[in-house]
Amino acid sequence: MTFKYELIKESKECNARLGKVYTNHGEIETPIFMPVGTKATVKTMTPEELENIEAQIILSNTYHLYLRPGHDLINEAGGLHKFMKWNKPILTDSGGFQVFSLGNLRNITEEGVTFTSHIDGSKHFISPEKSMEIQNYLGSDIIMAFDECAPYPSSWDYVKASMERTTRWAKRCKDYHKNIENQALFGIVQGGMYEDLRKESAKQLVDLDFPGYAVGGLSVGEPPDLMYEVLDYTVPLLPKNKPRYLMGVGSPDYLFEAVIRGIDMADCVLPTRMARNGAFMTSKGRITIKNAKYKRDFTPIDPQCKCYTCQNYSKAYIRHLFKENEILGARLATIHNLFFLINLMKNIRISIKEDNLLKFKDEFYKEYGYYTKGGVN
């Protein structure tokens, strides 16, 4: 089977849609949230636990795997799926975002990016071709074009030049990438917060005819309303018969608003990072478990939640684990937060099917509030 997107239903209320993505490692129901397994492991979790919480696809990071253990080693192991024992779909990013985040440790030219490893100070060069080579070696089902994610805020001139280079790089990625039977290459729309540039970027990438498209350069510090505005005018420019992926978004409010604007896929380290800090997403809002008020609270984190953590353990016990830095605490929190978002997306899919997503959103917000104004990019 080769990669395919099937549009199942468009909402009558908004731009939300139900779909299915087909890959060689299985199907993905969209809209979907993708847990992040930066270094070939979703932190604290086994693959079986990810299956138990119904994760359908995970994301892993090209930059980190390139540096350690090395894409050649993972290739020798039989690819990333086999290396980490995850047999469902994997999406890898291009390494671009991490490389650009290195700030003055990197230097951009038309050819690619030279950078200094954050681990050992060694020098490296990643070009569009190199990013494709690495991702080909990793063997992920969905791979991303090597782009530049311009910082926020940036001038129109800067973003224009960066966006145009991103298009040229996307073309080079497409030219280099040969394993199209097994790996779907997505283009990434850039253009910062400028409507004309977003439109131009979308047009140029759509002309290159990728099997899927991401919206990059959002959730990078801009106000939420600005992100929503960009999605409002960008997403409708993307083909209906291709999946649309919003990069780096994972708070419940961002997910709702993105889906309403036509996004099919999203990823973020937010739920797993929050978990390791003892912060839980619940149907009544955010819980910081180390808070003294939970010391003798023998009720579950979220009495409405069906996850392993909430079915078995009390706040008092989980608080004890976090106070003692016990690894089981981070495990239980990760299971809960990922389950929470995956389950939220499942309910979002049901509400799209039933054309009551907006009502579901209102009810959710009433209990939950907006605890975060952003992702963590």
Added chain:
Amino acid sequence: MTFKYELIKESKECNARLGKVYTNHGEIETPIFMPVGTKATVKTMTPEELENIEAQIILSNTYHLYLRPGHDLINEAGGLHKFMKWNKPILTDSGGFQVFSLGNLRNITEEGVTFTSHIDGSKHFISPEKSMEIQNYLGSDIIMAFDECAPYPSSWDYVKASMERTTRWAKRCKDYHKNIENQALFGIVQGGMYEDLRKESAKQLVDLDFPGYAVGGLSVGEPPDLMYEVLDYTVPLLPKNKPRYLMGVGSPDYLFEAVIRGIDMADCVLPTRMARNGAFMTSKGRITIKNAKYKRDFTPIDPQCKCYTCQNYSKAYIRHLFKENEILGARLATIHNLFFLINLMKNIRISIKEDNLLKFKDEFYKEYGYYTKGGVN
């Protein structure tokens, strides 16, 4: 059901024996190795994972639970089993060993021990009665008398006085402990490395008629042969119809030698602590996974092992996890090491049944070697 020990078979070759311990939370086949869950969690593991590796009983620490989260809180939660969701037997130590390990932070009198918390410097007092009260609150199936574990080496005079006080304290524990239907109180034989004192201690404790006996004060830095010698003359003094527990022992060689001398139960943090440092017990000896030679080794940690870790992951992947400090690494190592010792004890039980324990030991040593000369007390 109340606590009971059933002697099933005595070896024809040595003092090893097969037995069964009955508690309100289930049966324990002996000889048995008990994983340690110091702070109400066997580090990195869920209760279900412990069941999967066939752990039949775990140990938890009175001293740590008394300080945090507090035995009153655990009592409110419905006891330790319910608090940590482990429904099989639990043994708690008396707190004595940890308190005495505090060195100059504690002061011993006939009444009990005054000490300063290692966490916040607060002052505390634990007497035999207090240790019983704490363990009664915890609700563990087997509780230990409050003893003094004399340091090694200590003079005959010191050990004699300490041993005699331990007997007086054991009697006070017995007098205070009322919940005998649900919690079996074990006496602890002390006497250092002095044969006359060990014999005297054993006699005095046997006179007090406890449902089980521990041998304490071993694996505290003495040469292995000295420990074996002490076991040689101490264990035969203990009643045949009661279980015998050697405290703080968990290396394969110590376990073999203890069982051969008539020990039924043992515990140690060794397998779990080694695991978190990336050290694996295998049928061919010890593996330190961070070693560079495993970088591209795509075979399992121990090809003969049936544990989850060895059935699913390569050395190269586990090494990557440890190099990146990923929590999954510590999890996979803990599963393996505990499985290794629990499975070893299972095979030891089979070999007692078949009267070929000594041959099994020789074959095991031939492949494994003696990688450690001691426990970790």
